[in-house]
Amino acid sequence: MFPDANKGYTYDDCKATADWLLAQTDVRPTVGIVCGSGLGGLADMLKDQVIFNYKDIPNFPQSTVHGHAGRLVFGTLKGRPCVCMQGRFHLYEGYLIQKIALPMRIFKLLGVETVLLTNAAGGLNQDFKVGDVMIIKDHLNMPGFAGNNPLAGPNDERFGVRFPCMSDAYDRELQQMAMDIGQELGYGDFLKEGVYCLLGGPSFETVAESRMLHKLGVDAVGMSTVYEVIVARHCGMRVFALSLITNQVVMDYDSGEKANHEEVLHTAKLRAEQLERLVSTMVTRIEDNKNN
Numbered sequence: 001m002f003p004d005a006n007k008g009y010t011y012d013d014c015k016a017t018a019d020w021l022l023a024q025t026d027v028r029p030t031v032g033i034v035c036g037s038g039l040g041g042l043a044d045m046l047k048d049q050v051i052f053n054y055k056d057i058p059n060f061p062q063s064t065v066h067g068h069a070g071r072l073v074f075g076t077l078k079g080r081p082c083v084c085m086q087g088r089f090h091l092y093e094g095y096l097i098q099k100i101a102l103p104m105r106i107f108k109l110l111g112v113e114t115v116l117l118t119n120a121a122g123g124l125n126q127d128f129k130v131g132d133v134m135i136i137k138d139h140l141n142m143p144g145f146a147g148n149n150p151l152a153g154p155n156d157e158r159f160g161v162r163f164p165c166m167s168d169a170y171d172r173e174l175q176q177m178a179m180d181i182g183q184e185l186g187y188g189d190f191l192k193e194g195v196y197c198l199l200g201g202p203s204f205e206t207v208a209e210s211r212m213l214h215k216l217g218v219d220a221v222g223m224s225t226v227y228e229v230i231v232a233r234h235c236g237m238r239v240f241a242l243s244l245i246t247n248q249v250v251m252d253y254d255s256g257e258k259a260n261h262e263e264v265l266h267t268a269k270l271r272a273e274q275l276e277r278l279v280s281t282m283v284t285r286i287e288d289n290k291n292n
């Protein structure tokens, strides 16, 4: 089921794509944003948009999932240059593992320094409620335990080292910044932090799987983000990620709940505006801190 780990995209492939994009827009983004399921509205906040459909971008994969529009949007957020992926790629769509995270290398070659990722996830932490926003402090790369890592295959030192450190994957300063902004915006009641676990999907978890993940200390489970984080950190970008808890993971055989994508999109719609405000405030503060 897993793609050939040896077939990657070369530095020159990524550079060609980045140069192709840069030739068609004057925006020089320093922040890159990835929108999770149903959270693509973030891109609509950008001003002076230059929009590329993924199908028109050389080497770019296509979005196949409802709630992922498949557009790369350049623009400014309160004057700060950004690029935003309105739709991401998942292992279950059948993509080469390297292709899922390829946009991170293109971000890097566009000049992006900080990546902000969002996703929809199922809550395992019993203190979490549907609609909570979890700042990701760490992850479990479950497919990685079986060797499925986007950095498998030849390493190009122009991107990063062969054995990158991941104990500092999620930037602590950005986590604190998100907490502070969340408090200022009055989001304290639903802002949490925790550990995200990547599974391959597309099937949701069985009760036994959910119980196992809970015992392992996982707070939220999903089907994305981790590969992007690994590749972004490998090439030296700062990373912040958050999960919107769109549903409670079922851990009880007597529960009548059934995980489904419609509920995921529904919860995303309810919280989208607040998430957009949180992320856009982070963008301005990141840029302002750089200049002070």
Ligand SMILES: O=P(O)(O)O[C@@H]1C[C@H](O)[C@@H](CO)O1
Pocket: 035, 036, 037, 065, 088, 090, 118, 119, 120, 121, 201, 222, 223, 224, 225, 260, 261, 264
């Ligand atoms: O791209 P994300 O991680 O937000 O999408 C989640 C995981 C699956 O793609 C889908 C399940 O509803 O939402």
Ligand SMILES: Nc1nc2[nH]cnc2c(=O)[nH]1
Pocket: 120, 121, 122, 123, 199, 201, 203, 204, 205, 221, 222, 223, 246, 247, 248, 249, 259, 264
């Ligand atoms: N694996 C997984 N991914 C999700 N994405 C949104 N909700 C869920 C969930 O419950 N499980």
